Amino acid sequence: MAWWKSLTRKKIFWPLIALGVLMLFNLFFTPNFFRFEIKEGHLYGNVIDILKNGAPIMLLAVGLTLVIATKGIDISVGSIVAISAGVVAMLIGGDLHGVPKYPIPYAMAAALVVSVMCGMWNGMLVARIGMQPVIATLILLVAGRGIAMVTTNAMIVWLYAKPFALLGQGYLLGLPFSIFIVAGLVLMTVIITRRTALGLFIESVGINPTAARFTGINAKNLIFWVYTFCGFCAGVSGLVVCSTVMSADGNNAGVGYEMDAILAVVLGGTSMNGGKFYLVGSMVGALIVQTLTTTIYAFGVPPEIAQVVKALVVWIVSLLQSKTFRSMFLGMFGKKELSV
Template identity: 50%
Template sequence: MSRTPATSSLLWPALALVALLVANVVITPSFLSIRIQDGHLFGSTIDILRNGAPTMLVALGMTLVIASRGIDLSVGAVVAVSGALACAHIASAADPAAPGTVVTAAGIALGVAVALGLWNGALVSVFGVQPIIATLVLMTAGRGIALLITDGQIVTVTSAPCKVLGAGYALGLPVAILVSLSVFGLIGLLTRRTALGMLLESVGVNPEASRLAGVRHRSIVFAVYVFSALCAGVAGLMIASNIAAADANNAGLWIEMDAILAVVIGGTSLLGGRFSLTGTILGALIIQTLTTTVYTAGITPETTLVFKALVVIAVCLLQAPKFRAVTSRRRPGRRPAAKPPTAQDVRPAQPVTAVSGMAAK
């Protein structure tokens, strides 16, 4: 049976995003206006897309991890490590402005990010460590590693090629947006046009049953953690490129929470299995638009965490079976389910006697 728009998991995130945009238009009537300057698009909506691109990337990787019945709390630390490595290499190079220097720095950062993903994947899929514990280890140690790389200082770089990924433009749009949308399209093709998505969902629903069915569940779990770390590494390069510096203390801080919230808002089940990449993109846009709304309304930035906490509570309640059972109403015209018979309703059968001929006098 086809799903109607009212039952679609994308309906509520889309309505929430529209409501936030309307609120911004009420506060600032020119909020949705887009202008072209030097062949590039500028405007508040473009800024939301560009600033939300790192969260989109991290959330896409988190979607596949959660679909496999896991969690990755280390993406913020991987973001910090990636940016620190890239900026430290560029700052110490003889020619920081050379394109080769920037490419080498990006390669080193992404290589280390993949290695960190291999570490998480090995702990979870090979050694059987609980995902929240395995990634919590790297979440704690990774930030310290980033601080060691930068000596606890903010490393600034002056390199035009370094600014391309986070602040550059291509085809009139920010490069960060194009990169995030490209990753979204690629993962969408792999998970919805091949058997990979079905195998991932089967692992998330029941890992033991998928193993008995011949699915290489350990390889799939291993791969999703590597992909999540790779997405976090690219996001770290974006953030460092946008500010032309590596701030190990603040880069990627709480981005893992934003990614998890974006995944949940988008309709992906925290129990594993069902996932929605489009919903994740909508969730990331909601989070970035919410942050922009708070700034536009003149509210202190620290209050943003309170709004996010309220959103988390609302989403968790909407996904809780008991809460939905209490708030759901009976559909009109639908008969209530029949109650099972009780012992009082079951009467013993009367004996049947055969009477032949005339009744006995």
């Protein structure tokens, strides 16, 4: 049983089990869930859709994982998605013949710059001014929607520039292109945080900021850049969202994404109390969230009502992470140690 123990002790184990259970449920109860089709050299099917539709949340979860690891939170990511989508849409312009107003790469770069600035704003409020992360990012959560609406003149901008559709709708090697963006970002982040001491620094700031400072880590700088990176991730996510629907809706783009992304991170094993973080776990978490969403939709439940289920899942997962709850739960079964 030693291998079993070492397996269950791996953080990635439980999220994978949860994903597996959800998939198994779908195998039995959702018809055609695992059917793949090849049309025009592209893979189609529910599972591919989950990967494709989950991409924006996965992108958000990358940045948010690091933020949560520092014992922070960023609830403004959904609004940054809307801002990023708004900026890129306004710069490409709604020309019916698909002629972009500005070259597409420039428009994308501009949107990313704006998103990074949003992240810097959050980072400044949290790290320099010392505001509580919730309040600091709440400002941008609400004001950001206003900014997105003002950017798009409170209208939905439709895009017709074909090349831009690649990000959210395109395919590469038969797989959705957005998956490669996610993979690239995750790989880059994993290398930067795990091949250098950066990841360790982030974790130590999350576990004990004072102790981290005494060991010589510039906690304030670190936190500032983590929020900036989170803004960048939200910007990329905004580009993908905008490209998927080829429109920017300041009012509805990215609404509730912060919830999904936080849920993904927490499901992936990163604790809301900061400290150790698991990027790959967060990706599995995002897939769980997306599979859950797809499953709920498959049962004909309107998207608006799906929020209820997600909210309940957040409460349950929070409970599972609570020490008090665990000891209470264990007390019922008379066990002394828990491997989760």
